[in-house]
Amino acid sequence: MIEAKNKLGIVFFPAFDWAITPSHPEREERLLYTMDQIREEGIFDIKGIKTYNPELATEKDIQRVHFCYPDVKSVVPQPHLISAGGAITAAKCVMENQTDKSFAIVRPPGHHAHRVVYGDRGFCIINIEAVMVENIRQHYGNKKIAIVDTDCHHGDGTQDIYWNDDQTLFISFHQDGRTLFPGTGFVEEFGGPGAIGYNINIPLPPGTGEQGFLYVLDNLVLPILEEYKPDLTINSAGQDNHYTDPITNMNFTAQGYAKLNDKLDPDIAVLEGGYSIEGALPYINLGIMLAMAGVDYSGIKEPDYHPDKIKQAPEITEYIKRVCEQIYVAWKNKDQISQKALKGRQWVTRQRQIYYDTDGIMEHQTENIKVCKKCPGLIIIKSNASRGGKDSIFAISIPRNACNQCIDEGYRKYKKQSTIRYNKVFLQDKVNDLFKAK
Ligand SMILES: [Zn+2]
Ligand SMILES: [Zn+2]
Ligand SMILES: [Zn+2]
Helix, strand or coil, rough: CCCCEEEEEEEEECCCCCCCCCCCCCHHHHHHHHHHHHHHCCCHHCEEEEEEECCCCCCHHHHCEEEEECHHHHHHCHHHHHHHHHHHHHHHHHCCCCCCEEEEEEECCCCCCCCEEECEEEEECCCCHHHHHHHHHHHHHHEEEEEEECCCCCCHHHHHHHCCCCEEEEEEEEEECCCCCCCCCCCCCCCCCCCCCCCEEECCCCEHHHHHHHHHHHHHHHHHHHHHHHCCEEEHHHHCEEEECCCCCCEEEHHHHHHHHHHHCEEEEEEEEHHHHHHHCCHHHHHHHHHCCCCCCCCHHHHCCCCCHHHHHHHHHHHHHHHHHHHHHHHHHHHHHHHHHHHCCCCEEEEEEEEECCCCEEEEEEEEEEECCCCCEEEEEEEEEEHHHHEEEEEEEECCCCCCCHHHHHHHHHHHHHCCCCEEEEECCCCEEEEEEE
């Protein structure tokens, strides 16, 4: 009998009864082929690999992260609560030492869900990693956490939620936003005033292969993680960089994903995208499981794998080297960059338009972050969305480690804000784990 070097927990939830449409690429078969494959390969005969049933994320879990309009009940369908709950279960296994590592193979995904939620974007409604991370902090103390997003799409929702939080280092590598949804994730997006340098994007050209991904990991991601020293590392494990994925243009392999996971050595992996449901997902998910369990994965290979067909062009190799150097220099100089950017400023404002492609909603948002010397700063969001009628919200988020002044200012602003100008006024107090709405 093979024995796992690391005890591994698997949470599996295919959401049988939920899909955007029956033939949509994000459907239950994404996980069913994986299940068949891992059963066939005898994964559950390996000593030390165990399955766990997902729990249900609660309304409170969601409110720690999101402002759902008009409320959680109306916008979050139950499969999403189970998917986020699956991630929470995976985290519990690790936090309570039942397992060394865990992998939540769940759907629907979550990394395109921003702080404000009017509906579905990029097949995501709530951010399952963020819901998990805030649940961990609430139950096991304020951990320093790194989230490494290896999905082919920019993890724009996770970026938005942790934009101003230096206790959460967010690193995303993805296909360049000029060539793929959601069109963001550039090197210049480097974090809010309280966390400049703690949001790292590595845009990669279409056609990037194994060589490029592993170069980024070895020469940029691992050195940064070594300096940051997180208490926990989480992998947003999107499998859509595969050369057979129908909605992206990358050339990564199952073997490459297993190596990447092995080197990154995450405590928890949470499945995100991946739409080549027969040709890629079963092999990648199996490779990641073996890598996490510390079992030999060198035999993992897709039946149609031909290394010559997916070889990375030399120009791409050169380009990636330059991008990595540029980002590493910025990381090293983040304190100077921050001082220069914030000099003499009291508030930092961002105006954004966020398109909910799945639901056809356009949101206009103004985000104001207070520049505070004692804490990461209060966040004030004014937003409206058009879908027939007009919906508008005013939302205040008090950060987890806010100073007393910022807490008081948050409550004052909530009290003062009238409900005539806005359909909903929200207050998210992360210090006291409270949520208010009027
Ligand atoms: Zn990504
Ligand atoms: Zn994706
Ligand atoms: Zn403050």
